[in-house]
Amino acid sequence: MSAEQKDQHPEDQPTCRLPKKRLRAAIECERLLLATCARDRLLGVLPAVQLDALMAAHCSKHRSRLFPPEVTLGLFMEQVISSDPTCQEAVGRYLSQRAALGLGACSLGTGGFCRARKRLPAPFVEACARAVADIAAAALPAAARWRGREIKLIDGTQISMPDMPELQAVYPQNKQQQPGLGFPQVRVVGVVSLSSGCALNWTLSPCEGKGSGEPTQLWNLLGGFSTGDLVIADRIYCTYFLLAAMQQRGIDFVIRENANRKNDSVHKVNLGRDDRILVWTRPAKPAWMDDATYAQIPEAMRVREVKDGARMIVTSLCDPAAVPATEIAWLYRQRWAIELDFHSIKEALQMSVLRCKSKDMVRKEIAAHLLGYNLIRVVMGEAARPEGLCLRTLSFAAARRAASLYQTNLRWIATPRHRAQARFLMLQQTAHFRIPDRPGRVEPRAVKRRPKPRTLLTEPRHLARARILKQQQAMRA
DSSP: OOOHHSSSOGSSSOOOOOOHHHHHHHHHHOOOOOOHHHHHHTEEEEEEEHHHHHHHHHOOSSSOOSSOOHHHHHHHHHHHHHSSOOHHHHHHHHHHHHHHOOOOOSOOSSSHHHHHHHSSOHHHHHHHHHHHHHHHHOOOOGGGGTBBEEEEEEEEEEEEEOOOOHHHHHHHTTTTSOOSOOOOOEEEEEEEEETTOOOOEEEEEEESSSOSSSSHHHHGGGGGGTTTTTEOOGGEEEEEOHHHHHEEEOOEEEOOOOTTTTSSEEEEEEEETTTEEEEEEEEOTTTTTTHHHHHOOOOOEEEEEEEEETEHHHHHHHOOOTSSHHHHHHHHHTTTHHHHHHHHHIIISSBBBBBSSSSSHHHHHHHHHHHHHHHHHHHHHHHTTOOOOOOGOOOOOHHHHHHHHHHHHHGGOHHHHHHHHHHHHHHHHHHHOOOOOHHHOOOOOSSSOOOOOOOOSSSSSHHHHHHHHHHHHHHOO
């Protein structure tokens, strides 16, 4: 050995001198083994052929790295589903798994994994989430649909993120907050399947400004609907142009009527108690709509109005013999499921406050959370199917814990038979915890336990820090 080689650090010296063919074979074996483990990190839901096709479409150009796209996506899913979403924990899990499989160790530093997440294309993660939703829809039994039709729920929610200049420029904070005291906010408008519980599609927008409203975002999502779908949404989406556009596409709707609408002068046909047909006329062209689109909107629209207690519900299902008024009221009550779904995503999967600090990574992090959410929903459907249970009778929080435990066990399992046994136990644990039937349950939207009293920050942090340092210097003088 030369003097120059002796002076090298042990980690810098080559660890092996395998022939080129044997080295390539060893690298290929490691790649296949890690790819198999990466698919298991997706809870065994997405088939290998489909995952490879999505990778070929979105990640065609990538080198053989320590964190290839499939491994990076799998670790990203572990972050989403785990109770500890830090990058340090993800890299530590990856290191322990490599040690269990007899592979070379990787560094505990998070830089390589963070760079791999940046290289991961956002469209690839979004395509995986939608592919998982399609798998869930294809596996649904006929009884899970309403009269053989897909029911899609629509709603919006807001998510906070770190106070970074790049994020403030794209998703600015509330204008009522002083500069340096607020956080960027992104509005997510999502479409969720009532039957499978999966997120089918979504859009991201600022919370303020032109084109950021929820009805405007629904216009961008209409292309993802199919003829025969049934949409259930809150009254913020009850606008003439949106409802008319749905009817033109063959999409039925059950939506709460906007409180500002006045039906005193419209043509009415009574169908029964608290049930009537209304004929709405097209309003004047709004400033945001072009002449060509306005000309395509029909001049009149026939809807049905059903009263359910204090709620006024409008629907395109105008035949009372086919769909009674009581069933219309029942359909609208199912809208609450999307509120619970968003709560599961934001609380159980910890998406209420994002961790990433750039626009592209924020988009990717949201897509990763929705992918993780869809994966758990597919597992819940698999667990409910043998016993003929409704998917929504199972606990999502318990399913997340079972999935996290399954991913932890996979670190030490190398054989396919043992991985299949671990997945079967995950399904059993998911089916065990069920939500009791509590019809008409009413709970106050308030908490009893008081949080610890904290002084609110009323000035930018760097100014507060400088003031404290100045006070400390004055005390020492």
